[in-house]
Amino acid sequence: LEQIKIPPSVVEINDYTFRGCSSMELIEITSLIANIGKFAFSECKKLRSISIPNSVEEIGKFAFSECVSLTQVKLSNSLILIGDHAFNGCSSLLQIDVPSSIQSIEGYTFEGCSSLKQVKIPSSVTRIDEYAFFDCTSLAQIKIPSSVLEIGNLSFRGCSSLSQVEFELPSSLKSIGKNC
Numbered sequence: 001l002e003q004i005k006i007p008p009s010v011v012e013i014n015d016y017t018f019r020g021c022s023s024m025e026l027i028e029i030t031s032l033i034a035n036i037g038k039f040a041f042s043e044c045k046k047l048r049s050i051s052i053p054n055s056v057e058e059i060g061k062f063a064f065s066e067c068v069s070l071t072q073v074k075l076s077n078s079l080i081l082i083g084d085h086a087f088n089g090c091s092s093l094l095q096i097d098v099p100s101s102i103q104s105i106e107g108y109t110f111e112g113c114s115s116l117k118q119v120k121i122p123s124s125v126t127r128i129d130e131y132a133f134f135d136c137t138s139l140a141q142i143k144i145p146s147s148v149l150e151i152g153n154l155s156f157r158g159c160s161s162l163s164q165v166e167f168e169l170p171s172s173l174k175s176i177g178k179n180c
């Protein structure tokens with residue numbers, strides 16, 4: 001299976017739906033789905049880009065994990081949750097713009113995205129969970145908005161190119177985790 005067009009009649013993409021479709025290069029979602037299930041597209045090794053429609057509110061755990069050719073992701077402006085490990089191991093992903101509808105960057109979400117150079121974190125984010133950007137070895141700089149009240153353990157560990165962190169420590173800051 002190399003490409004698929006999901007028609008408007010589809011209302012959800014369930015867990016594990018296309019997991020392991022290692023030849024999948026193109027996914028076109030034209031439907032008004034609200035959720036993408038866990039592991040839905042994980043291990044689609046040839047998938048290069050994905051545009052999440054504005055109808056999507058949740059991306060499940062591991063939904064795009066190990067999509068090693070994925071370079072481009074356009075996230076929905078209606079997104080409320082990006083599940084943990086959602087883009088884990090997407091080693092070709094270059095940049096990500098977290099939409100302003102997101103309040104938390106879950107654990108391991110971008111772990112192992114070794115080509116990730118740019119991340120935009122909006123002021124709606126109040127928490128960056130453990131291992132969120134672990135081993136993002138190409139990430140050179142990051143601006144953490146003052147809205148962030150908690151940064152989890154090891155959230156930026158292994159970011160060997162990280163040379164600039166812009167973060168104004170707010171008086172409301174609750175915690176910065178170990179080996180952050």
